[in-house]
Amino acid sequence: MKASYLGAMGYSQRHTFPTTWPIPPAYHDPETSVRSYQEGMDECEFAEEMGFDWVSFSEHHYSGRIATAAPAVMAAAVAERCKKVRIAMLGQLLPLNNPVRCAEELGMLDNLTNGRLIIGFLRGTPNEDQTYGVNPAEGRGRLFEGMDLILKALTEPQPFSWEGRYHQYRTVSVWPLPVQQPLPPVIVATRSDDTVRYAAEHQLGLGVSFVPPEQMAAVTGKYFQWCAEAGWQPEPDQVVYRGSIYLAETDKQADDWLAERTGIGPVPGGIVMRPNVTKAVNASRAGEGFDLRNVLAGSPQGDVVGVARGLNFIGGPDRVVEQIKQFHDECGAGVVDLFFQQPGVDHREVMREIDLFGREVLPRIREF
Amino acid sequence: MVESDSRDLVVMLGPSRWDDSPLRDALAAKYNVARMLLTRDNLLGEEDAPRPVQEVAESLIRAMDRMAPEGKYTLVAGSTAATVALWLALLAPEAVEALVLISPVAVLPTGNPVTAQPDQLVAHLENVAGVLQLDTGQSEALSALIRGGVHDSELEDRLEQVPCATLAVFGLSDRMISPEAPRVYREKIPNSNICLIYDAGHAIVADRPQALIDTVMDFVERRDAFVVGRQSSVINP
Numbered sequence: 001m002k003a004s005y006l007g008a009m010g011y012s013q014r015h016t017f018p019t020t021w022p023i024p025p026a027y028h029d030p031e032t033s034v035r036s037y038q039e040g041m042d043e044c045e046f047a048e049e050m051g052f053d054w055v056s057f058s059e060h061h062y063s064g065r066i067a068t069a070a071p072a073v074m075a076a077a078v079a080e081r082c083k084k085v086r087i088a089m090l091g092q093l094l095p096l097n098n099p100v101r102c103a104e105e106l107g108m109l110d111n112l113t114n115g116r117l118i119i120g121f122l123r124g125t126p127n128e129d130q131t132y133g134v135n136p137a138e139g140r141g142r143l144f145e146g147m148d149l150i151l152k153a154l155t156e157p158q159p160f161s162w163e164g165r166y167h168q169y170r171t172v173s174v175w176p177l178p179v180q181q182p183l184p185p186v187i188v189a190t191r192s193d194d195t196v197r198y199a200a201e202h203q204l205g206l207g208v209s210f211v212p213p214e215q216m217a218a219v220t221g222k223y224f225q226w227c228a229e230a231g232w233q234p235e236p237d238q239v240v241y242r243g244s245i246y247l248a249e250t251d252k253q254a255d256d257w258l259a260e261r262t263g264i265g266p267v268p269g270g271i272v273m274r275p276n277v278t279k280a281v282n283a284s285r286a287g288e289g290f291d292l293r294n295v296l297a298g299s300p301q302g303d304v305v306g307v308a309r310g311l312n313f314i315g316g317p318d319r320v321v322e323q324i325k326q327f328h329d330e331c332g333a334g335v336v337d338l339f340f341q342q343p344g345v346d347h348r349e350v351m352r353e354i355d356l357f358g359r360e361v362l363p364r365i366r367e368f
Numbered sequence: 369m370v371e372s373d374s375r376d377l378v379v380m381l382g383p384s385r386w387d388d389s390p391l392r393d394a395l396a397a398k399y400n401v402a403r404m405l406l407t408r409d410n411l412l413g414e415e416d417a418p419r420p421v422q423e424v425a426e427s428l429i430r431a432m433d434r435m436a437p438e439g440k441y442t443l444v445a446g447s448t449a450a451t452v453a454l455w456l457a458l459l460a461p462e463a464v465e466a467l468v469l470i471s472p473v474a475v476l477p478t479g480n481p482v483t484a485q486p487d488q489l490v491a492h493l494e495n496v497a498g499v500l501q502l503d504t505g506q507s508e509a510l511s512a513l514i515r516g517g518v519h520d521s522e523l524e525d526r527l528e529q530v531p532c533a534t535l536a537v538f539g540l541s542d543r544m545i546s547p548e549a550p551r552v553y554r555e556k557i558p559n560s561n562i563c564l565i566y567d568a569g570h571a572i573v574a575d576r577p578q579a580l581i582d583t584v585m586d587f588v589e590r591r592d593a594f595v596v597g598r599q600s601s602v603i604n605p
Contacts, residue, residue: 145566148540152564158551161563161595163579170561170595 001328001368002237003361004054004088004337005047005354007078009040011064015343021127022062036067039347041078043340046351048082050358054118056088056242056337059096061131065341072105079113087113090187090207090242090337091120094146095139096132099167102146103153103174106184115179120187120207121147123195142166144198147188151202155182187240191219200226205238208331210312216241216331224332236334241327243312244339247353247361250316258314261344311342317360324361328368336365375400377441378588379432381456382406382449383510384500391573394581395444399588402435404428406449408508421520425455432463439463442588446470447570448510450536451520457530458523466591467534468584471542471570475524475552489571491541498574527556533591534560537583539568539575559592 013032017023044055055078057071068074075087087109092102110117123143129136145164149172152160159173178184188199189207196219199206206223208216220239227234248254313323327333338357340350378399383406386392395401410427413419432439443464445453450472457464486499502510536553538545550562563583568575586594 148566152540156551158554158562160550160554161561161583162566163563163576163583164566165579167566170563170597 001324001333001365002053002335003051003357003365004056004090004240004335005044005052005085006056006058006090006242006337006339007040007044007068007074008058008066008339008341009037009068009074010341011067012036012039012347014065017064023064027064033064033067036064040067041081043347043350043354044078044085045081047354047358048085050354051362052085052354052358054086054088054335054337055082056090056118056120058090058120059093059122059124061128072109075109076112079109079116086116086118088118088187088337089120090118090240091122091189093122093124093128094150095123095134095142096128097146099146099149100153100169100172100174103150106150107154107174107176107178110178110180110184111176115184117178117180117184118187119150119184120189121150122189138166140192140194143195147198147202151183151186154178185237187238189240189242191215193222196223197226199223201230203227203230203232205234205240207240207242207337208333209242210244212312213326213330216327216333220331220333234332236332238334239332240335240337241331241333242337242339243327244342245313245320245353245357246311246342246345247313247320247340247357248316249356251319252316254315254319258311313338317356317364320357321361321364324365325368328365376588377402377436377439379404379441379443381428381443381445381453382447383506384446384502386500388500389573390577391444391581391584394585395588398585399442402441404432406452408505421451421523422455422459425452425459428452428456429460429463432460440465442466442468444468444470444584444588445472448473450474451523454523454527454530455520457532457534458526461531464532466532466588467530468587469534469536469553470580470584471538471545471572472536472553473545473549474520475527475549475556486571488543489569489574491539491567491569491575495571495574498577499571500573524552524556527553528558530557530560532559533587535563535584535587535594536560537563537565537572537580539570539572540564540566541568541575542570544570561587561592561595 011033012035017027047055057068057075058066059068059071060066061069071089071092075089079087089106089109106117106119123139126136129139134142145166149162149164149167153172153174154177159171162169162172185205187205187207188195189209190196191208196206200223206220208219246254246257248257313320324336327336340353376399378395379402380386380392381404386403392401410424411419440463443453443456450469451474453467453469454474457467486496487493489499490496534557536550538550553560554562565572565576565579572580
């Protein structure tokens with residue numbers, strides 16, 4: 001099994017943020033922000049040193065909790081520091097973005113890293129539909145078209161026009177194409193049947209975030225079945241689980257840490273937006289089987305441990321190894337992508353956890 | 369004879385009369401549209417042997433000369449008729465001013481075998497009703513075209529000589545055309561564009577009629593300059 005470090009680049013004073021989204025820019029202090037990014041990159045560099053296989057980046061907006069609104073920019077900066085790990089873009093929010101621009105960024109990143117890129121496709125959380133004014137009801141359609149367009153743009157050697165439902169381009173001719181041919185590994189992050197089926201039918205990997213193992217197993221069970229029906233079998237690296245972690249020297253220390261924080265932090269249940277905004281987003285997505293649990297995945301409050309379900313791995317090394325093993329054994333996960341920047345956990349503490357994970361956990365999960 | 373009309377002439381070529389095609393309706397609203405029908409009679413020779421496509425094209429050129437002497441036109445052809453259309457463009461460069469190929473199967477590599485089964489022609493089964501229906505004579509003509517071979521190696525060798533602006537339109541979910549085929553048109557035809565219609569099968573007109581109409585209409589009007597955007601992005605002027 002492999003481990004990935006999620007480079008969240010959280011603003012170090014994020015514990016002062018209000019519980020609502022978006023976080024007003026008034027909370028931004030330039031000096032703190034610059035230091036936070038430097039510390040975040042130090043964490044990525046140290047994760048590589050301690051043996052992590054991937055460093056990942058995820059697009060999130062209007063909040064300093066995961067401060068990578070432009071993940072390609074972050075990935076490029078970290079790739080200059082980290083020369084061995086794979087750079088995993090997990091990923092760009094396709095409903096929000098120009099897919100051709102995404103393809104260009106991915107092509108550049110694979111060249112800049114000399115073939116170390118891993119691509120991830122994401123729909124994003126409901127709040128983020130607001131970022132660029134996308135109609136939430138169109139998110140799924142924009143995701144599917146975006147995936148098709150990016151895959152075509154990254155593999156097509158001749159210029160073409162694209163007449164889509166959401167995108168129209170009369171000239172697409174992406175330069176540079178990826179170093180990895182025909183494509184870098186691609187992970188589709190989803191729990192939705194139609195998107196899981198898309199991944200299986202296109203021989204793409206699958207990413208699942210923040211759910212307990214029994215829920216992930218239900219998703220990967222379908223995925224493996226549909227892959228078999230499509231005539232192929234995924235490699236272990238093609239099944240990724242993203243989860244939040246707090247790792248201490250002992251189980252007791254970790255439990256005590258959590259106990260101190262229980263009841264602290266934002267209201268349980270997901271992203272806190274203004275009530276009418278939440279209703280509008282949910283209504284817009286209602287026809288698509290909206291599930292409030294979705295908002296935990298990568299949400300601005302995904303790093304909130306005031307509610308235990310926001311934390312997937314907690315304990316000393318032995319317990320965390322077992323927790324990770326469960327995702328391997330029951331879900332077929334071959335890569336675990338870990339979010340360390342819990343609220344109230346400062347840079348020094350994250351570095352301690354990375355060190356401990358590299359010494360006590362990583363060697364053991366490699367044996368799975 | 370093509371009816372006298374000051375509007376530009378668009379000739380639609382195929383085994384189908386395009387009667388039920390919304391593309392024909394859209395073109396007819398703006399252009400003088402003529403139909404050039406491929407029939408069993410002009411596709412088959414003695415003992416029902418398929419005639420060489422080049423020969424078929426030559427006979428059509430003669431027919432067009434009679435119908436519209438010195439006429440210049442944009443030629444629109446679909447699927448198996450694309451081979452004939454390309455020969456027309458090569459043999460009558462003074463007449464064919466622009467060429468639109470819809471789901472052409474004129475070059476290798478092809479995808480799955482060419483078929484007329486409607487459910488194989490659409491990306492979504494619910495769109496089957498939009499597939500152009502062929503009568504017996506049209507079906508025989510299509511069969512003759514297929515029997516003659518959809519791949520013409522001599523034509524493929526001469527694609528670089530196609531002189532006119534050419535648009536080749538493909539459904540991204542076309543099961544009859546290999547995903548590698550569209551680029552061959554772009555590589556070989558000097559002044560060409562390929563357009564991929566998302567979420568459409570071989571019968572693009574059935575799956576995404578408006579997308580096809582908008583693309584073809586824009587190209588017929590502006591030829592290769594259709595790559596220049598002209599949709600306003602102003603929200604509140």
